[in-house]
Amino acid sequence: xxxEVGKHSTSxxxxxxxxxxxxxNIAMVGEVRNAHDAMMAIELAQSGHLIFATLHAGSTGExxxxxxxxxxxxxxxxxxxxxxxxxxxxxxxxLIKGVHGQTELALEIFKxxxxxxxxxxxxxxxxxxxxxxxxxxxxxxxxxxxxxxxLVKLFNEGKINEDIMM
Numbered sequence: 001x002x003x004e005v006g007k008h009s010t011s012x013x014x015x016x017x018x019x020x021x022x023x024x025n026i027a028m029v030g031e032v033r034n035a036h037d038a039m040m041a042i043e044l045a046q047s048g049h050l051i052f053a054t055l056h057a058g059s060t061g062e063x064x065x066x067x068x069x070x071x072x073x074x075x076x077x078x079x080x081x082x083x084x085x086x087x088x089x090x091x092x093x094x095l096i097k098g099v100h101g102q103t104e105l106a107l108e109i110f111k112x113x114x115x116x117x118x119x120x121x122x123x124x125x126x127x128x129x130x131x132x133x134x135x136x137x138x139x140x141x142x143x144x145x146x147x148x149x150x151l152v153k154l155f156n157e158g159k160i161n162e163d164i165m166m
Contacts (some may be wrong), residue, residue: 029053035070038079045086060090060110061132064120074133084120088112092147096154096164102157108147110136 002083026160031054045051057063064083092108110116115135130138136146145153154160 024049024053026050032067032070035072038067038070042079042082042086046082057092058094059132060092060108060136061119063090063092080121084117087120089108094147095148096151096160097158099161099164100157104154106147106150106154107145108136108150109143109145111139111143113139113142115139 007132010071017097020153024109027041027044027049029037029041029051054067055063057066061153064080067083068076068079089112090108090110095103096106096107098104110132115130115138116132117134119130119132133148136144137149138144140149151160151165155162155165
């Protein structure tokens with residue numbers, strides 16, 4: 001059964017609160033804009049639901065920091081721990097101009113593993129052993145891809161030229 005804000009609920013927040021009590025398998029949250037919606041999405045994930053959500057961020061690493069920054073600083077450790085346990089896949093996408101004027105999609109992808117969980121848990125770059133880009137490139141054989149690798153892929157497919165790639 002599909003539920004929609006405006007048709008079945010007055011707001012995204014109320015819809016997510018209601019979803020916790022329902023027997024749904026998957027929820028598409030839309031854009032997460034505040035701490036309440038972020039926590040509701042995390043709680044839905046904790047209760048076994050598959051959650052898809054969107055967030056304005058320039059990279060997968062930035063998406064984690066954006067979510068954490070929605071909360072008061074005294075909650076950042078708890079939020080990072082919850083995210084490291086629940087965040088399974090992150091995709092950042094950027095639209096770029098192709099060689100023939102077409103629009104191409106450049107992606108950055110992470111599939112959670114122990115190093116990404118550690119990255120999420122650690123609060124500052126100085127605590128982190130590797131950057132998110134380094135982790136993504138290290139785990140490329142497992143399906144991760146850095147933004148740079150995504151650009152190289154598009155270049156090798158002839159979809160973008162060297163000027164666009166740089």
